[in-house]
Amino acid sequence: MARLVELGLLIAVGLTGPAAAQSGARPRPPGANHVGRAFEFRPVAEGVWQAVGTGTLGVGSNAAIIVNDADVLVVDSRTSPAAAWVLLDELRRITTKPVRYAVTTHFHYDHAHGNQIYGPEVEIIGHEFTRGMLAAGASRRGSAYDGFVSFVAARAAELRRQVDTASDPARRTELGHQLRRYEQQRIADRAVVPTPPTMTLNDRVTLVRGGREIQILFAGRGHTGGDVVVYLPKEKILVTGDLLQERLPYLGDGFVADWIETLGVLDRLDVAAFVPGHGAWFSDRGAIGRLQGFLRDFLAQGTAAHREGLSIPVAARRMDFRAHLAVYPQLADTADTYDRLTIGLTRLYEGFGRRP
Numbered sequence: 001m002a003r004l005v006e007l008g009l010l011i012a013v014g015l016t017g018p019a020a021a022q023s024g025a026r027p028r029p030p031g032a033n034h035v036g037r038a039f040e041f042r043p044v045a046e047g048v049w050q051a052v053g054t055g056t057l058g059v060g061s062n063a064a065i066i067v068n069d070a071d072v073l074v075v076d077s078r079t080s081p082a083a084a085w086v087l088l089d090e091l092r093r094i095t096t097k098p099v100r101y102a103v104t105t106h107f108h109y110d111h112a113h114g115n116q117i118y119g120p121e122v123e124i125i126g127h128e129f130t131r132g133m134l135a136a137g138a139s140r141r142g143s144a145y146d147g148f149v150s151f152v153a154a155r156a157a158e159l160r161r162q163v164d165t166a167s168d169p170a171r172r173t174e175l176g177h178q179l180r181r182y183e184q185q186r187i188a189d190r191a192v193v194p195t196p197p198t199m200t201l202n203d204r205v206t207l208v209r210g211g212r213e214i215q216i217l218f219a220g221r222g223h224t225g226g227d228v229v230v231y232l233p234k235e236k237i238l239v240t241g242d243l244l245q246e247r248l249p250y251l252g253d254g255f256v257a258d259w260i261e262t263l264g265v266l267d268r269l270d271v272a273a274f275v276p277g278h279g280a281w282f283s284d285r286g287a288i289g290r291l292q293g294f295l296r297d298f299l300a301q302g303t304a305a306h307r308e309g310l311s312i313p314v315a316a317r318r319m320d321f322r323a324h325l326a327v328y329p330q331l332a333d334t335a336d337t338y339d340r341l342t343i344g345l346t347r348l349y350e351g352f353g354r355r356p
């Protein structure tokens with residue numbers, strides 16, 4: 001009998017659409033097709049999860065899921081309405097409670113471009129700066145977004161060429177799966193309508209949901225002008241967005257000098273687990289000092305280059321970050337590092353008010 005009831009429920013869910021329970025029966029957005037599960041839910045603490053993409057769907061960044069007594073808060077909606085919709089669908093693997101809060105840590109496309117999927121029952125919370133940037137369309141221009149669009153297009157073109165020339169049928173099938181993933185991502189991106197927060201803060205806001213206290217804090221400018229973090233003081237969990245990762249974050253919209261200070265503010269919080277927007281969650285608070293060390297060095301070398309009147313390409317080639325290679329192995333990729341430094345220096349030089 002129980003099985004029949006369960007079967008009946010499954011059929012009912014199937015009839016009303018797979019994400020009916022979580023997304024207010026919103027239709028499946030374009031670009032959501034994928035094979036297998038799109039998300040892995042990694043437990044951080046009781047009722048707190050990190051949702052990490054499995055690679056079958058382009059999702060952009062990680063999400064944090066905070067399940068409260070009666071509702072759910074999701075941190076970051078990822079790269080498209082498709083990615084956000086699939087997350088709501090798969091969320092049923094860990095909870096049947098409704099999503100009522102969605103925090104947008106910052107305006108970047110890979111964190112905010114799923115926001116449109118939320119209905120009026122969901123409060124989207126972010127910094128006033130993030131609201132302004134999303135309202136002004138800033139998430140769809142600039143080197144971060146341009147780089148993403150050209151990467152996806154180039155990857156799709158390359159895979160299409162490889163599918164055409166692959167002789168091994170199994171290899172061709174595998175390449176075909178990969179190609180469809182990137183084609184879906186292009187379709188999903190075209191459906192994005194940047195959607196700003198519906199509730200903003202400049203300093204902090206605290207939600208008390210049953211037994212859980214959730215602090216949404218602005219600790220200062222950093223990766224952008226309005227990054228917020230989500231802090232659970234009882235559980236000692238800090239969701240950091242792109243403000244703090246174990247890898248090197250994007251520098252193109254950053255405020256480097258402020259960022260070093262902001263990380264210092266975060267360092268004063270009692271944290272047992274950091275949940276970043278990219279990479280696995282971690283406990284080692286040494287990541288704060290390591291990122292501060294890189295940013296200080298970048299600021300010092302960039303400032304010196306500017307003072308010397310070096311052009312950005314010359315400065316980017318001359319800068320030396322070998323001292324950070326053990327901490328950030330991605331610096332071994334010289335082409336990637338050159339691009340990263342060029343973008344970072346462009347931003348830094350803008351801050352100095354003139355470009356040599």
Ligand SMILES: [Zn+2]
Nearest residue numbers: 106108242250
């Ligand atoms: Zn970002």
